[in-house]
Amino acid sequence: MKFSIKKMVSSLREYGRRYDDSHNYTCDVCGREVFGGERICERCRAALPYNVGIICPLCGRREKEEGICLTCKQKPVGVKKARSVFNHEGDAARLVVRFKRGEEYLGRTLGDELYALCNREFEGIDAIVAIPMTESAIKKRGFNQAEVLAERLGERWGVPVIAPVIKAHATRPQKFLGRRDREANLKGSFHVKDRKAVGGKSILIVDDTMTTGATVSEFADVLRRAGAKELYAATVTSVEERSPLPRQK
Template sequence: MIKNFFKSVFYAIFPKNFTCDICGEETFDGNNLCEKCKPTVKFNNGVTCPVCGRKNVISEICMECKALAPQFDKAYSPLIYGDGSSALIGKFKKGSGYLKDYFCDLMIQGVKSFPEFDFITYIPVTKKTKYKRGYNQARLLARELSKRLNVKVIDDVLIKLHDTEEQKGLSKRKRLENLKGCFRVHKRKECKGKRILLVDDILTTGATADEACKLLRGAKAKKIYFITVASVEYKPEREIIL
């Protein structure tokens, strides 16, 4: 943790990176990724599902969104989750909070493609996780986007009451079951009739987003746009596990 602290101070003083954000090798050219790691970060700039924003084979609503419509109105992620992006997000969660700048450079164009919104908020973590990590990574992204867009962030619109079991490998329905009751709307009045930009780091099955958005809808939010750094690719050959 102390090492990470000094690293953040170093990067605050010398914002230009000298080492690769993935492997730590020196880059010399001021680039944040070395030549070897750069190709492992895949951009989600091809054909996507117009609802969940995940990479798709055709520019149509993906089968997963058709089978179980998401609770958000529209989502976008600049990166495809895997290899390079998962390494970067892993580091971002574990002390490398400075990566928010790089991620927001990538997210900003997508955010601008959304219709207007009234405020920004984020998927919360439990107090325990925040204490362990020192911050909520989604809040860092939300605050950085807010600075760049000049749209306010409202903190603690949602709160997370307890941690959930490891969600990896579970179906969306099972994930939704696990998530039941873990979030609560803390600021209902702020949501009524409002268009909200909700921020998180990854979109996988969309279960977390769904549970959070369902609660925001319950608090009468008018529109919800969801933005993450990365999302998993939609694969039609993959069995839809609902």
């Protein structure tokens, strides 16, 4: 195993948060002690923005009115159904950001939340695939957050996690791009190295956050071309759908 300071700091932090002789932890959100093996206290859990209101039936993002959202009407998200545990706001967004900034142990809590969602929303999944990162991006962060989530989900769910695709070159940061620009930015960056693992399978794609759905959509296309039978997606958070129509000038 490669030496990683980030990994070491993360596991030291995790160790420091535990009580040696019991199974009590401190809340991953507020830091108060919680009992009975829980990682989030009742108060924080009640305040988390679970994505349970009106959502788009395709991309699963929160929206104002029932029905397929405007983004999906313009271009469907490329999977049969995508769902997320939380709307990307408040403590849920902060948990994901902390996780991505190096607090790898949070992958356990977030992976468990993902498991509760997937167990409820999906069935007949043959394999889980995390959205891959480039080697250099993994080196920088110390881990691939989607992979950490997928591993925890697979372990809880009893579904195998496979890695049939690599991400070959760095793309520009997606943050400031719309879905169409995001797609152009991603084109050609994913390469299938194991078609056999994908062929005829129902696959669940896992990532930390769905913003416009461009990454999931592009990745789903790659898996579909490699012979996947059915595609689904699950993320910890997703960004609320707002009209993608350009504002009139």
